[in-house]
Amino acid sequence: SQQGEEDPQALSIQEGENATMNCSYKTSINNLQWYRQNSGRGLVHLILIRSNEREKHSGRLRVTLDTSKKSSSLLITASRAADTASYFCATASLGGGTSYGKLTFGQGTILTVHP
Amino acid sequence: DTEVTQTPKHLVMGMTNKKSLKCEQHMGHRAMYWYKQKAKKPPELMFVYSYEKLSINESVPSRFSPECPNSSLLNLHLHALQPEDSALYLCASSHSPPEQGLGQFFGPGTRLTVL
Numbered sequence: 001s002q003q004g005e006e007d008p009q010a011l012s013i014q015e016g017e018n019a020t021m022n023c024s025y026k027t028s029i030n031n032l033q034w035y036r037q038n039s040g041r042g043l044v045h046l047i048l049i050r051s052n053e054r055e056k057h058s059g060r061l062r063v064t065l066d067t068s069k070k071s072s073s074l075l076i077t078a079s080r081a082a083d084t085a086s087y088f089c090a091t092a093s094l095g096g097g098t099s100y101g102k103l104t105f106g107q108g109t110i111l112t113v114h115p
Numbered sequence: 116d117t118e119v120t121q122t123p124k125h126l127v128m129g130m131t132n133k134k135s136l137k138c139e140q141h142m143g144h145r146a147m148y149w150y151k152q153k154a155k156k157p158p159e160l161m162f163v164y165s166y167e168k169l170s171i172n173e174s175v176p177s178r179f180s181p182e183c184p185n186s187s188l189l190n191l192h193l194h195a196l197q198p199e200d201s202a203l204y205l206c207a208s209s210h211s212p213p214e215q216g217l218g219q220f221f222g223p224g225t226r227l228t229v230l
Contacts, residue, residue, distance in 0.1 A: 033218050033219075035218070035221075040203065040224075040226070041223055041224065042119070042205055042221035042222050042223045042224050043158065043205070043207075043219075043221040044221070045218030045219060045220065045221075048218050088157055088158075102160060102163070102171060103160065103219065104160070105157035105158050105159075106157060107156075107157055108157055
């Protein structure tokens with residue numbers, strides 16, 4: 001099964017509204033990252049939160065991490081039509097060996113922001 | 116230069132062809148990655164190179180052969196592919212060790228179709 005599971009699978013909102021996406025994972029992590037992907041294009045790194053951090057902000061983005069519940073949320077405030085994309089969480093493994101630094105992506109949330 | 120470039124953008128090949136995908140970055144990153152992404156799915160890690168050495172092979176079939184000629188270049192050689200190998204192939208790079216906090220930088224991908 002996937003390390004990261006995201007919900008909702010799809011989210012449709014109006015411009016100006018806030019969008020919240022959630023991610024759950026199963027194993028211990030070093031950090032959790034969020035990426036955005038516009039249709040059929042490469043991924044863009046948005047923000048990284050380490051396992052010893054609880055909240056992080058970057059512009060209109062706010063990420064929280066609860067390691068006791070193995071979950072994270074991404075909040076996009078005052079959304080714009082240009083925020084329309086797929087959003088993926090990705091967890092970086094804890095520990096060494098062959099899994100060192102490996103990223104495992106969640107299933108993603110498709111966000112549509114209507115003008 | 117904060118860009119990862121990939122060529123070609125699109126590739127159509129027959130099951131008996133041999134082709135190569137190319138990836139280049141000039142950010143001084145010493146970790147480079149190949150991912151495979153099917154439609155509406157998250158990226159799946161295929162290979163990781165760290166300091167030009169293969170560090171992770173996610174049990175990828177031998178018809179995919181990676182090569183890292185130098186710290187800026189990453190190739191993926193394709194031979195005798197199957198139609199189910201049709202996908203978006205993404206290259207990424209990052210600092211090594213990868214958890215320095217900046218995430219991975221992705222290229223735009225090569226859209227591969229195997230006939």
